[in-house]
Amino acid sequence: MQLLSNRLFLLSAFLIFFACRFTPPNAADSVSKQIITDHAMVVTAHPLATKVGVEILAKGGNAFDAMVGVHFALAVVYPAAGNIGGGGFMVSRHAGGAIHTLDFREMAPAAAYRDMYLDEKGEVIENLSWLGHLAAGVPGSVDGMFTAHDSLGSLPFEEIIQPAIDLAANGFSLTEKEADGLNAKMERLQKYNTTGNAFTAKEEWKPGQQIRLPDLARTLERIRDHGRDGFYAGETAKLIVEEMERGKGIMTTDDLQNYHSVWREPVRGSYRGYGVISMAPPSSGGVALMQLLKMVEPYPLKEYGFHSAKAVHLITEAERRVYADRARYLGDPDFYPVPVAALLEENYLTTRMETFEENQATPSDSVEAGLVQMAESEQTTHYSIVDSMGNAVSVTTTINGGYGSCVVVGDAGFLLNNEMDDFSSKPGVPNAYGLIGAEANAIEPGKRMLSSMTPTILEKDGKLCMVVGTPGGSTIITSVFQNIINVVDFEMGMQESVSAKRFHHQWLPDEIDYEEGALDEKTKEVLTSYGHTMDLRGGIGKVDAILVLPDGRLEGGADPRGDDEAGGF
Numbered sequence: 001m002q003l004l005s006n007r008l009f010l011l012s013a014f015l016i017f018f019a020c021r022f023t024p025p026n027a028a029d030s031v032s033k034q035i036i037t038d039h040a041m042v043v044t045a046h047p048l049a050t051k052v053g054v055e056i057l058a059k060g061g062n063a064f065d066a067m068v069g070v071h072f073a074l075a076v077v078y079p080a081a082g083n084i085g086g087g088g089f090m091v092s093r094h095a096g097g098a099i100h101t102l103d104f105r106e107m108a109p110a111a112a113y114r115d116m117y118l119d120e121k122g123e124v125i126e127n128l129s130w131l132g133h134l135a136a137g138v139p140g141s142v143d144g145m146f147t148a149h150d151s152l153g154s155l156p157f158e159e160i161i162q163p164a165i166d167l168a169a170n171g172f173s174l175t176e177k178e179a180d181g182l183n184a185k186m187e188r189l190q191k192y193n194t195t196g197n198a199f200t201a202k203e204e205w206k207p208g209q210q211i212r213l214p215d216l217a218r219t220l221e222r223i224r225d226h227g228r229d230g231f232y233a234g235e236t237a238k239l240i241v242e243e244m245e246r247g248k249g250i251m252t253t254d255d256l257q258n259y260h261s262v263w264r265e266p267v268r269g270s271y272r273g274y275g276v277i278s279m280a281p282p283s284s285g286g287v288a289l290m291q292l293l294k295m296v297e298p299y300p301l302k303e304y305g306f307h308s309a310k311a312v313h314l315i316t317e318a319e320r321r322v323y324a325d326r327a328r329y330l331g332d333p334d335f336y337p338v339p340v341a342a343l344l345e346e347n348y349l350t351t352r353m354e355t356f357e358e359n360q361a362t363p364s365d366s367v368e369a370g371l372v373q374m375a376e377s378e379q380t381t382h383y384s385i386v387d388s389m390g391n392a393v394s395v396t397t398t399i400n401g402g403y404g405s406c407v408v409v410g411d412a413g414f415l416l417n418n419e420m421d422d423f424s425s426k427p428g429v430p431n432a433y434g435l436i437g438a439e440a441n442a443i444e445p446g447k448r449m450l451s452s453m454t455p456t457i458l459e460k461d462g463k464l465c466m467v468v469g470t471p472g473g474s475t476i477i478t479s480v481f482q483n484i485i486n487v488v489d490f491e492m493g494m495q496e497s498v499s500a501k502r503f504h505h506q507w508l509p510d511e512i513d514y515e516e517g518a519l520d521e522k523t524k525e526v527l528t529s530y531g532h533t534m535d536l537r538g539g540i541g542k543v544d545a546i547l548v549l550p551d552g553r554l555e556g557g558a559d560p561r562g563d564d565e566a567g568g569f
């Protein structure tokens with residue numbers, strides 16, 4: 001009986017999944033990607049990864065099983081950001097309300113040191129923390145998947161990693177965006193690799209072209225057969241260390257053996273009656289998101305209007321103050337006493353906004369981090385999952401830049417991250433996302449570099465309400481923030497919210513970045529008259545989110561900025 005109902009589930013899942021797949025693949029309007037399901041949903045950056053997740057849920061796996069399946073599938077079909085050579089954060093909520101937050105962020109190798117990216121004059125050496133072997137932190141993804149699955153999964157690991165192995169061994173076809181991404185990085189992929197591999201091809205990649213990743217398939221098989229040791233020990237570890245030796249990197253067997261994920265206390269707060277659950281340091285995401293929400297909460301955003309000059313001005317002013325705090329106080333809490341509670345205190349946040357003026361920008365050079373009591377190209381990817389029991393998983397994972405350090409581990413077939421660039425190489429010198437940092441985020445052996453990743457879950461009346469997150473470097477926090485206010489204040493549906501244009505301010509540089517069409521001419525004029533500098537830029541973030549509708553159905557929000565797709569049943 002159980003088997004029969006599983007089969008029926010699977011069949012209907014397939015039908016619905018394929019129905020949604022045959023929407024135009026790169027459609028840029030909000031409606032084409034919108035789907036609503038009754039029971040379960042998976043939203044990821046790639047249709048094939050979404051399909052893997054939906055199939056696992058349909059055969060009775062829970063959200064954590066689907067998470068593992070999706071994570072490894074993305075590592076194959078979405079090499080720009082999906083990974084086993086990177087790290088990330090998971091925020092989850094069980095149907096009964098139990099919360100778990102797992103940190104599987106990369107760690108600095110033991111031989112890393114504070115000034116490792118500076119020349120003898122103390123200047124930052126261009127690209128050293130961004131490209132090549134020295135840019136890589138010790139990967140956390142594989143340990144993270146095992147750690148989460150050991151305590152929260154239900155199906156055997158071997159079963160849920162198999163679809164990824166099959167995709168790597170049998171091949172899959174490249175989407176237009178992925179072909180473009182690989183072509184854009186072709187020279188770098190050749191320059192920074194010490195061995196030939198699937199990614200060092202010299203001919204232009206074409207959309208629809210088949211790609212097979214046999215080395216990666218073998219690495220995934222070792223993970224399937226030997227568990228965590230299939231990556232952090234044995235053959236794969238040997239291949240990583242040999243790669244490091246060829247490329248003058250510093251990661252060692254001990255670094256791999258010593259890698260460990262950490263269960264963290266979540267950052268929790270409320271916004272207009274909604275419960276907010278997000279990631280604690282070493283991500284700055286949860287703290288910064290909660291600060292932003294609390295700073296704008298006293299103001300009637302809805303009355304101001306979506307993307308009105310008043311709303312954009314208020315949000316910008318909150319953002320510049322929050323990012324100033326981020327630069328000063330946020331880092332790995334195992335190495336630096338991050339004052340999380342003090343940064344979220346109501347009085348502190350009220351004081352921070354005391355200098356806010358309604359019709360006047362506060363120049364960033366007059367804004368510093370607040371005073372708190374010290375008690376002690378982008379590519380990343382996010383996926384959101386809700387299973388038919390009501391368990392929810394929000395995971396953001398990254399190798400940092402598109403294709404990470406551009407180093408593929410020889411014979412192991414996977415790209416290494418360039419996460420070391422998320423440390424502050426030198427106080428005050430911006431990283432690839434223009435973010436600056438100081439002591440709290442200085443390089444130390446074994447330390448985790450500060451992140452902006454903000455996997456988040458919202459509750460309403462003690463029930464699951466929304467699962468949300470995005471890539472986008474420094475813009476992650478403000479994109480998650482905008483999706484929350486889009487739904488809570490501006491009463492948008494999930495797909496409408498995800499598709500809505502976005503803007504961003506991060507203290508330094510002192511400018512409002514906005515997407516084409518985000519702000520009308522009049523609004524830009526008003527903002528300029530307040531003293532803001534406006535800067536048009538390409539897509540901001542790629543949000544994949546799920547909203548629980550009042551009748552209990554699930555609405556997916558798959559970002560039209562990418563190949564992202566929602567599926568479910």
Ligand code: DON
Binds near residue numbers: 378
């Ligand atoms: O952890 C972080 O904040 C960055 N490594 C994320 C990079 C990112 O989102 C790039 N993608 N768009």
